[in-house]
Amino acid sequence: MAVYPLSAQQDPEAYEPFKVGMAGYTFHKFNLDQTLDALQKTNVQYLCIKDFHLPLNSSEEQIKEFHAKLRSKNVIGYAVGPIYMKTQEEVDNAFAYAKRVGVNMIVGVPNVELLPYIDKKVKEYDMKFAIHMHGPDIALYPDADDVWSHVKDLDPRMGMCLDIGHDRRNGKDPVADLEKYHSRIFDIHIKDVTAADKSGKSIEIGRGILDFPAFIKMLRKVGYSGVCSLEHEKDMDNPFMGIAESIGYLRGVIEATK
Template identity: 35%
Template sequence: MTNRRSFLASSTAGAGFALAAPPASNPNIHELNLGVASYSLREFQRSLAIKTLKQLNVTYVNIKEFHLPYILPPAEVEKGRKQFEAAGLKILGGGTISFQKDEEPEIRSSFEYCKNAGMPLMVAMPTRAILPKLEKYAKEYNIKVAVHNHGPEDKNFPSIQDVLPLVKNMDPRMGVCLDIGHESRAGKNILESIDMAGPRLLDMHVKDLKDTMVRESQCDVGDGKLPIVAIFKLLQKMKYAGGVMLEYEINADNPTAGLAKSLAYCRGVLAGLSA
């Protein structure tokens, strides 16, 4: 077993960790797309969120509506997208977008939003009844739909294991976004869920918990009990091509230090695995 702390120690030292660069790629190791879900910076305006992501040497981002509101006119959505892109950020997706009403115009409007925002993937929270209707739009817009699990409080999809039977025969663009914290709290083995999902695993939200069953125990990645090293090893083995998005839900008013520490730990894990 690899010591979790050794990865973090090898990746950074002292205050300089905030600007730690991603590890150099190893051509013999499948590279993961480590990024940040902008929900982590939900109390920051768009320009400050982008500036912070760049200071943290982030390349990949999933955009939450706080930084690109759904209600904006298409031209303003495109303008916001270009701000992310001009900063060198690669948009891998956005959401979570909720579908609780069975209304076709609302569904189409959400896909139009994702198209204008340059999102190749939509993280979605549909009901079981609405989920099949999203497939038509995934095909029409060529936008992937990743159904997000939300733990035991979610009456539809507490685990991605609840989604997989419903999408197994759908278009390949239909799959899941695995939130590893919620999956743990749903009482599932995260590694088994990843293995079960296979190519249906389209996106991930990464965090850590000091108590694997308690939402309020979220902590900086590396300080908790979720099997980050084993998760990354499995993702590399299966040549996972989606986003591995850090979703930092604590310290909303001042998340930068925790984000930096969590990114440094994840980068340290990847550097260790590459070596």
């Protein structure tokens, strides 16, 4: 006779050191209420905050209201960004913003010449700074090797947001890069892509070329305890089916590889 559970099972990542989250950029065509509704429906509880949902010049009251709205949906804003920075003033604004928002990490894309200045701000604020990579689309920080070359001699709170799709589109192996650079990987953007070059497009997780079982196993091996945030960049006018499919596939892999 079959025995059925008396209550709903927890999501597979509940038993892992890492968390499943969402990159705010996924919802750049949608307001915060629509974003939180999608997170609630997929039971995703971590959001990397983009400035189109909470502007950099937000007041303390606006930030308070923002966090209250997140709490009402059982969502935590764990970092801000990606934020592009071309001047020292923009760096100052980003750190002040992150402090007001109450997070301890900025995902950023700064001009290279600003890195020594950011190194000082990281020490001043005791905050992590994760450089986001963009594959072959732009010359600035194309992959994990490139980011490492810029941060390896800086404060250990200077690291990277490993975008596994863009890393693969630049011909790199995200699984190997996770193992190699895990001490400086503070955030991860999860996506699948169709090819390991510039022609590669974002696609639902599981339909592309990335080896997700190997990646999940490597997360465990290196003890990654940060967030793996889905950044879904397909059908962005109506991404919700793709988001649900991708989160479901990712959780299936987490469960199947235990």
